[in-house]
Every structure is written in C-alpha cells, then in structure tokens.
Amino acid sequence: MQQKENFLKTKRGKIIVGSVGSVVGLLLLILTICFFMEKWPFNVSINEKDLSTFQTAIEDELKDEKVKDTVADNNKIVNTIKEKIEKFEDKVARFNKKRDDNRKIDANKIKALKDKITGNDFKDKNKKDFIDAIKTFKPDLTAFVNDAKEQVKK
Structure with a gap:
C-alpha cells in the first residue's frame, strides 16, 4: 500500500x-x-471626457490671474x-493609427494650436498683449475640441 x-x-x-507563482506575478x-x-x-482611447479635460487644463493655464x-x-x-x-498630440496620433x-481626429488642427501658442502671438509679450492673445486663442481651442468630439462620436 502506497502512502x-x-x-x-x-x-x-x-x-x-x-x-508558476513567480511567472504569474511577473505577467501581472x-x-x-x-x-x-x-x-x-x-x-489608446479618446472620449469626450478626455477632450473636455484637455480643454479645461489649457484654459486653467490661461486664466487672467495666472498671467x-x-x-x-x-x-x-x-x-x-x-x-x-x-x-495630447501624441495621444491623438496613437488614437488615429x-x-x-473618415473617423480620425484632424491632427493638423492640433498642430495649428501648437503653432499658434508657440508663434509670435504669445512670444515675449507683456501682460496686456498676452491677455489679448489669449482671447484670440480660446475660440480656436474650443473649435478644435468641438470638432474632435464630433469625430470621436462617429
């Protein structure tokens, strides 16, 4: 009889x-x-919440009291x-791949936003000119976010 x-x-x-436990732990x-x-x-997923968060983060940086x-x-x-x-541009590029x-987010629009923020509109400006540049930038930001929301819904 075997024991x-x-x-x-x-x-x-x-x-x-x-x-086996080590391999499973490493995989996790x-x-x-x-x-x-x-x-x-x-x-990578982009939804309306991500776009709204992006817009809010940019607008928070551009508040008048931060200037x-x-x-x-x-x-x-x-x-x-x-x-x-x-x-966000990198995230959009990975999302678009x-x-x-016909369902991609237009990467040229986000590039235009980046070009506008790094261009002469904002570069080396005093407070008054900087606030004026912000007022022209915000509608472009809103337009990009709204367009991207439409593309995400598709």
Whole structure:
C-alpha cells in the first residue's frame, strides 16, 4: 500500500508552485505597467471626457490671474501649454493609427494650436498683449475640441 504524499510539502512541489507563482506575478506586473503607460495590449482611447479635460487644463493655464507682468513668467505659461498640447498630440496620433480615415481626429488642427501658442502671438509679450492673445486663442481651442468630439462620436 502506497502512502499518499502532500504535493505542497515535497521539495519538487514547492519548486513547481513557486515557479508558476513567480511567472504569474511577473505577467501581472508587466500588464499593470503597460496599462498605466497606455501601451500594448491596451488601446489608446479618446472620449469626450478626455477632450473636455484637455480643454479645461489649457484654459486653467490661461486664466487672467495666472498671467504675470514679466515676459519670462508668461513664457513659462506658454511652455507649459505647449507641453500639454504635445502630449495630447501624441495621444491623438496613437488614437488615429487604429481608426478609419473618415473617423480620425484632424491632427493638423492640433498642430495649428501648437503653432499658434508657440508663434509670435504669445512670444515675449507683456501682460496686456498676452491677455489679448489669449482671447484670440480660446475660440480656436474650443473649435478644435468641438470638432474632435464630433469625430470621436462617429
């Protein structure tokens, strides 16, 4: 008559369970990192909430109380907005790769926003001129967001 052995109490059983557990843990860690970095296997998605958040973030940077008297401080605001637009532009590019041509968000419009914010309208301006440039920029931002929302709905 054979004696039954408990698999988890044997040396071989411990090695097998430990190895399988380590591999599963490593896969979960990799998938979690991919999820937060928006890489494979998770598709990049842009919805109306993302567009509204983008618009709000830009408009928060352009509030009148954030505009300073010095040119250097205003240039910092421009650089911050430029970084946010570039980050969103990359997200739009990854989003457009997986969509049909008639359903893509127009990347030229977001590039036009970036060109406008980095162009002569905002560069080295004092407070009054900077506020005037903001007033001309906000309708363009709103137009881009509204157009992108229509493309996302398709």
